[in-house]
Amino acid sequence: MAICQARAWLSRGLTTLxxxxxxxxxxxxxxxxxxxxxxxxxxxHEGAFVDIIDRLPTxxxxxxxxxxxxxxxxxxxxxxxxxxxxxxxxxxxxxxxLGSAVTLSELRELYDVVxxxxxxxxxxxxxxxxxxxxxxxxxxxxxxxxxxHPDYRNLNPDLKSTDTAFxxxxxxxxxxVARILLRPTAELATTDIADHALTALEQSSIRKVxxxxxxxxxxxxxxAKELREVLGxxxxxxxxxxxxxxxxxxxxxxxxxxxxxxxxxxxxSKEAASGPSVPTxxxxxxxxxxxxxxxxxxxxxxxxxHVTAVQFEKTVLKAVGPGKQIAVGTGQFEELESGLVLKxxxxxxxxxxxxxxxxxxxxxxxxxxxxxxxxxxxxxMLQKGLYVCGWLKRxxxxxxxxxxYCAEETVGSILEDLQQGAIGSTSSIVKKPGxxxxxxxxxxxxxxxxPFSRWQKIDAEERSLGSLRNKPREKLTTWEDLMKxxxx
Amino acid sequence: MLFPRLSRIGIKIxxxxxxxxxxxxxxxxxxxxxxxxxxxxxxxxxxxxAKTFQSVIFQKHHQLSTTAAVSDAxxxxxxxxxxxxxxxxxxxxxxxxxxxxxxxMLEAAHQNDIELEGACEGSLACSTCHVIVMDMEYYNKLEDxxxxxxxxxDLAFGLTETSRLGCQVIAQPELDGIRLALPVATRxxxxxxxxxxxx
Ligand SMILES: Cc1cc2nc3c(=O)[nH]c(=O)nc-3n(C[C@H](O)[C@H](O)[C@H](O)COP(=O)(O)OP(=O)(O)OC[C@H]3O[C@@H](n4cnc5c(N)ncnc54)[C@H](O)[C@@H]3O)c2cc1C
Ligand SMILES: NC(=O)c1ccc[n+]([C@@H]2O[C@H](COP(=O)([O-])OP(=O)(O)OC[C@H]3O[C@@H](n4cnc5c(N)ncnc54)[C@H](OP(=O)(O)O)[C@@H]3O)[C@@H](O)[C@H]2O)c1
Numbered sequence: 001m002a003i004c005q006a007r008a009w010l011s012r013g014l015t016t017l018x019x020x021x022x023x024x025x026x027x028x029x030x031x032x033x034x035x036x037x038x039x040x041x042x043x044x045h046e047g048a049f050v051d052i053i054d055r056l057p058t059x060x061x062x063x064x065x066x067x068x069x070x071x072x073x074x075x076x077x078x079x080x081x082x083x084x085x086x087x088x089x090x091x092x093x094x095x096x097x098l099g100s101a102v103t104l105s106e107l108r109e110l111y112d113v114v115x116x117x118x119x120x121x122x123x124x125x126x127x128x129x130x131x132x133x134x135x136x137x138x139x140x141x142x143x144x145x146x147x148x149h150p151d152y153r154n155l156n157p158d159l160k161s162t163d164t165a166f167x168x169x170x171x172x173x174x175x176x177v178a179r180i181l182l183r184p185t186a187e188l189a190t191t192d193i194a195d196h197a198l199t200a201l202e203q204s205s206i207r208k209v210x211x212x213x214x215x216x217x218x219x220x221x222x223x224a225k226e227l228r229e230v231l232g233x234x235x236x237x238x239x240x241x242x243x244x245x246x247x248x249x250x251x252x253x254x255x256x257x258x259x260x261x262x263x264x265x266x267x268x269s270k271e272a273a274s275g276p277s278v279p280t281x282x283x284x285x286x287x288x289x290x291x292x293x294x295x296x297x298x299x300x301x302x303x304x305x306h307v308t309a310v311q312f313e314k315t316v317l318k319a320v321g322p323g324k325q326i327a328v329g330t331g332q333f334e335e336l337e338s339g340l341v342l343k344x345x346x347x348x349x350x351x352x353x354x355x356x357x358x359x360x361x362x363x364x365x366x367x368x369x370x371x372x373x374x375x376x377x378x379x380x381m382l383q384k385g386l387y388v389c390g391w392l393k394r395x396x397x398x399x400x401x402x403x404x405y406c407a408e409e410t411v412g413s414i415l416e417d418l419q420q421g422a423i424g425s426t427s428s429i430v431k432k433p434g435x436x437x438x439x440x441x442x443x444x445x446x447x448x449x450x451p452f453s454r455w456q457k458i459d460a461e462e463r464s465l466g467s468l469r470n471k472p473r474e475k476l477t478t479w480e481d482l483m484k485x486x487x488x
Numbered sequence: 489m490l491f492p493r494l495s496r497i498g499i500k501i502x503x504x505x506x507x508x509x510x511x512x513x514x515x516x517x518x519x520x521x522x523x524x525x526x527x528x529x530x531x532x533x534x535x536x537x538a539k540t541f542q543s544v545i546f547q548k549h550h551q552l553s554t555t556a557a558v559s560d561a562x563x564x565x566x567x568x569x570x571x572x573x574x575x576x577x578x579x580x581x582x583x584x585x586x587x588x589x590x591x592x593m594l595e596a597a598h599q600n601d602i603e604l605e606g607a608c609e610g611s612l613a614c615s616t617c618h619v620i621v622m623d624m625e626y627y628n629k630l631e632d633x634x635x636x637x638x639x640x641x642d643l644a645f646g647l648t649e650t651s652r653l654g655c656q657v658i659a660q661p662e663l664d665g666i667r668l669a670l671p672v673a674t675r676x677x678x679x680x681x682x683x684x685x686x687x
Contacts, residue, residue: 073613
C-alpha cells in the first residue's frame with residue numbers, strides 16, 4: 001500500500017539518509033500542503049534545505065485567506081507553520097510568483113527537488129447561460145474579499161440592492177459564506193474580517209439566504225460543526241422542507257455507511273421538526289433548498305447585465321453505483337428571484353507553463369505525489385525531481401489535516417526516489433545552486449521578495465491595528481500597504 | 489483567559505499558582521475539570537494578547553510541568569499523582585510514560601516527544617490529535633465525547649469505535665495503565681478512485 005510504504009520511508013529516512021549530502025528543495029505555495037511538506041522534509045532528511053516561495057507577501061494560504069474570520073481556533077495551526085518557517089534549514093520568500101517571477105524550468109534547474117503546493121486559485125464553472133452577469137460571484141472571490149486577499153479587496157459585491165442571496169452548493173464553503181452573510185455584524189466586528197467587508201455587511205440589505213443543492217439532505221457536502229454553527233445563529237429563522245427529508249433505499253444505505261452524512265441528516269431532520277414555520281418580523285432567514293439544479297441565470301429588465309433570477313430544474317436521485325447517487329433533471333422548471341448569487345461548487349487549480357495538467361480534473365496527474373508526464377497516467381513517465389502536494393495534487397477537497405497526510409505521502413515518495421538514486425546530486429560537480437541561485441535570479445530581476453522576518457513586520461502591524469479595534473488583527477488588504485510595511 | 493489553558497499546565501502548576509489550596513476533582517472529560525480546561529470555548533475569545541499569553545504559558549509550563557513530574561517521582565509520594573500511559577506508535581513500537589493527573593494526553597505526548605500532531609493546540613478545532621483507546625475497558629471509563637468532540641472525530645483519519653481526541657482525554661487515577669494507539673495510515677486521498685488495499 002502506497003501510503004504505508006511512504007510512512008516506512010519517512011521513519012527510515014532519519015537514520016539512513018542523515019549522512020546524505022545536502023538536498024535543495026523548493027516548495028511552491030505556503031498553505032498547509034507547503035508547510036507540512038517542508039516540516040516532514042526537514043524532519044526526515046538532515047541534509048534537506050527547504051525554501052518555500054509564495055506569490056503573496058503573506059504566508060499560510062487558505063488558512064489566512066479561506067478559513068472564516070469567526071474560526072480563530074482553526075488558525076492556531078499557523079503557530080506550528082511559523083516554527084517551521086523559522087527552522088534553520090527552512091526559508092520563506094513571499095511575493096515570488098511561479099510563472100512570472102520565476103519559471104518552473106528555472107526552479108527545476110536550481111533545485112534537486114521541486115514540490116508544487118500552490119493550491120487551487122480558480123473556480124469550477126456551471127457552464128450555463130448567464131453565468132457572467134454581474135451580481136454573480138464565485139464563493140472563492142467572495143471569501144477572498146471578506147478575508148482581505150489583496151487581489152479581491154475591490155470586488156465590492158452589491159449587498160444593498162436585494163434582500164435575497166442564493167448560494168449554489170452545500171459544502172462547507174457554502175456554509176461559511178451563508179454564516180458571514182447572516183451572522184450579526186456585531187459578532188463579526190471582533191474577528192479578523194477585512195474592514196471593507198465588515199462595513200459592507202453592516203450596510204447589507206440581505207435578509208434571506210438560500211443554500212441550494214442539486215441533491216438531497218443525505219448528500220449535503222458540509223460537516224457537522226459547520227452545520228451546527230449556522231443553525232445556531234441568533235435570531236435566525238430556518239426553513240427546511242419536511243418532504244425533502246424522505247429517504248429512498250440507497251439513501252438509507254449511504255447513511256448506514258457514513259458517519260458524517262448520518263450526523264448531518266440528523267441535524268437537518270431535528271431542525272426541520274423544531275421551531276415555527278413562519279419567521280417572526282425582522283428575523284433573518286436561511287432556507288435549505290434541495291433537489292434543484294441551476295439551469296440559467298436571468299438578466300434584469302431594469303438593470304441590464306445584472307442577475308435578477310435563476311431558473312432551476314427539479315431533480316431526483318439516480319443510483320449509478322454502490323453508495324453513489326447523482327441528480328438527474330425531471331423536466332420541471334421553476335424561477336426564483338435573487339439579485340446576488342454566490343457559486344460555491346468547488347475550486348479549481350490552474351496550470352503553469354511546462355507542467356503536465358489534467359484539464360478535466362483540474363489537477364496535476366501524479367502517483368503518490370510524483371508528477372506524471374501526461375494525464376493518461378503512464379506510471380513510468382515521471383517528471384524527475386518534480387512533486388506535487390495538497391489541493392493541486394488531490395483536487396480542491398479536504399480539511400487542513402488532510403494535507404498533513406498528503407504531505408507525508410509526497411515526502412515518502414521523495415525519500416524513496418532519493419534512496420534509489422533517482423534524484424539528488426550524486427556527484428559534487430552537479431551540485432544544484434538552490435537558495436543562492438534563487439536569490440541571485442530574484443535580484444537580477446529586481447523582485448522584492450518578502451522573507452519571513454518581513455512578514456513578521458506585517459503580522460505585528462496587523463495585530464497592533466487590530467488591538468485598537470478589539471480585533472485579533474486588522475488585515476492589510478492592498479499590495480501597496482503590505483509591501484510598504486514589509487519594507488519598513 | 490487564564491483558566492482555559494490551565495488544564496494543560498498540569499495540576500502541579502495550578503497548585504503553585506493557587507497556593508496549593510485548589511483540590512483537583514477526580515473527574516473525567518466533560519466534568520468540572522473540563523469546565524476549566526475550556527477546550528470548548530466560545531469563539532471570539534482569542535484576542536491577540538490572549539493568544540500570545542497562551543503560547544507563552546504553553547511554552548513555559550512545557551518545561552515547568554516536566555520538572556514537576558520529575559520531582560514528584562523523586563519525592564516518592566504515596567499519593568498517586570501521575571498515571572502510567574502507553575502510546576503505541578504507527579510502527580507498533582510502545583512507549584510508556586508517566587502523566588500527571590489533570591494533564592491531557594496531547595500535552596503529555598508533546599512533553600515526551602511522542603509524535604502526536606496538535607494543529608489547534610487543544611482548542612477542539614481539528615482532529616489531528618486523534619488517538620485510539622486500545623482496551624474497551626478503559627474506553628468505557630471515559631465520559632462520552634461531547635457533540636463538539638464528535639464533530640471533530642467525524643473528520644479524523646482512520647476513525648475506530650474507540651477513537652478519542654488526545655486533547656480531550658485527561659489523566660485521572662482510574663485511567664492508570666491506559667494504552668493509546670496512534671492511528672495507522674488507512675487513509676485514502678482517492679484522486680481518481682484509487683483505494684488503498686487493506687494491509
Ligand atoms: C473558504 C475555505 C474555508 C476553509 N476552512 C477550513 C477550515 O475551517 N478548516 C479546515 O480544516 N479546512 C478549511 N478549508 C480547507 C483548507 O483551507 C485546505 O484544505 C487547504 O488550505 C489546502 O491547502 P493547499 O496548501 O493545497 O492550498 P492553499 O492553502 O490554497 O495554499 C496555496 C498557496 O499557494 C500560493 N500560490 C498560488 N499560486 C502561486 C504561484 N503561481 N506561485 C507561488 N505561490 C502561489 C497561494 O498564495 C497560497 O498561499 C477551507 C477552504 C476554503 C476554500
Ligand atoms: N470548517 C471546515 O472544516 C471547512 C470550511 C470550508 C471548507 N472546508 C473544506 O474545503 C473543501 C472544499 O469545500 P467546498 O465547499 O468548496 O467543496 P465541496 O465540499 O466539494 O462542496 C461542493 C458543493 O458544490 C456542489 N456542486 C458541485 N458541482 C455542482 C454543479 N455543477 N451544480 C450544482 N452543484 C454543484 C456539490 O454538490 P454535489 O455533492 O451534488 O456534487 C457540493 O454541494 C471541502 O473538503 C471542505 O470540507 C472545510
